[in-house]
Amino acid sequence: MKRNSRLSLALHTLGHMVLDPDRVRTSADIAAHAGTNPVVVRRVLGRLREAGLLTSEKGASGGWRLACNPNNITLADVYLALDECIFVTGKDEHAPACAVEHALHRRISRVMTEVEQNLVKRLSETTISDIR
Amino acid sequence: MKRNSRLSLALHTLGHMVLDPDRVRTSADIAAHAGTNPVVVRRVLGRLREAGLLTSEKGASGGWRLACNPNNITLADVYLALDECIFVTGKDEHAPACAVEHALHRRISRVMTEVEQNLVKRLSETTISDIR
DNA sequence: GATTAATGCAACAGCATTTGTTACAATTTG
DNA sequence: CAAATTGTAACAAATGCTGTTGCATTAATC
Numbered sequence: 307m308k309r310n311s312r313l314s315l316a317l318h319t320l321g322h323m324v325l326d327p328d329r330v331r332t333s334a335d336i337a338a339h340a341g342t343n344p345v346v347v348r349r350v351l352g353r354l355r356e357a358g359l360l361t362s363e364k365g366a367s368g369g370w371r372l373a374c375n376p377n378n379i380t381l382a383d384v385y386l387a388l389d390e391c392i393f394v395t396g397k398d399e400h401a402p403a404c405a406v407e408h409a410l411h412r413r414i415s416r417v418m419t420e421v422e423q424n425l426v427k428r429l430s431e432t433t434i435s436d437i438r
Numbered sequence: 439m440k441r442n443s444r445l446s447l448a449l450h451t452l453g454h455m456v457l458d459p460d461r462v463r464t465s466a467d468i469a470a471h472a473g474t475n476p477v478v479v480r481r482v483l484g485r486l487r488e489a490g491l492l493t494s495e496k497g498a499s500g501g502w503r504l505a506c507n508p509n510n511i512t513l514a515d516v517y518l519a520l521d522e523c524i525f526v527t528g529k530d531e532h533a534p535a536c537a538v539e540h541a542l543h544r545r546i547s548r549v550m551t552e553v554e555q556n557l558v559k560r561l562s563e564t565t566i567s568d569i570r
Numbered sequence: 571g572a573t574t575a576a577t578g579c580a581a582c583a584g585c586a587t588t589t590g591t592t593a594c595a596a597t598t599t600g
Numbered sequence: 601c602a603a604a605t606t607g608t609a610a611c612a613a614a615t616g617c618t619g620t621t622g623c624a625t626t627a628a629t630c
Contacts, residue, residue: 365627497598
């Protein structure tokens with residue numbers, strides 16, 4: 307796999323859950339279907355649980371389930387739950403002393419913010435029930 | 439530095455060139471100002487030369503110069519010259535056998551393509567002369 | 571209660587990508 | 601010829617993501 311496989315894994319799993327909502331799935335089942343490792347599945351789906359999109363149950367006959375109506379879960383919810391930063395965050399900014407650098411940063415930040423908002427808006431127009 | 443520093447380095451350098459277009463700059467000068475290595479500068483600016491935005495001259499008193507009117511160089515030109523793929527390209531697609539995966543890929547690809555186009559459109563609204 | 575099956579989590583290995591560095595050939599000026 | 605500069609290849613270092621192992625915890629079942 308490569309970058310952004312978290313979003314793919316998350317949406318792929320949710321897509322299947324929509325088709326058969328009553329079935330409880332173990333990390334091992336999901337991992338086998340997605341061609342990855344159960345721990346990776348727990349890592350990714352754990353984010354979705356924190357965001358209230360999934361629930362998990364420990365112990366025998368435990369596993370993963372949708373936490374709410376799939377019509378209320380949009381692709382944007384999943385994207386935001388994963389905290390993906392497709393764009394440069396600029397977390398390592400060192401207070402640019404150079405005026406050009408400063409002006410540049412303002413311009414680019416504004417564009418990136420707008421484009422990110424556009425992305426989220428587009429993603430929010432599709433629910434996971436629409437994936438079929 | 440970190441990821442996407444190529445775009446920053448490129449725009450930062452172009453921004454300074456606009457302010458003093460007659461000055462020829464060596465990779466060493468540029469690298470010292472940007473806090474990086476001359477070879478890195480050549481790597482990045484080389485892309486801009488291939489795209490026709492800069493020229494370089496070898497030998498003593500050689501260096502880098504703008505290749506055209508800065509009013510004609512937009513941020514989108516620079517972004518595209520660097521071949522940055524902010525979005526998932528999906529080059530490693532393995533012909534998804536799973537129907538859910540397939541439907542998902544179509545949806546996401548469409549959104550990503552639209553958002554990428556939006557990004558380029560926004561970037562094309564600013565020239566490097568506007569950075570000040 | 572013991573066993574079994576599952577999540578949660580930490581730690582680390584492996585791999586890919588990006589950046590930084592060194593070295594050297596080729597080119598241009600003086 | 602000497603000095604300065606780009607071009608490029610090769611490699612080291614750092615970073616981030618994925619995969620893996622191990623183990624504690626929890627819940628169902630016998």
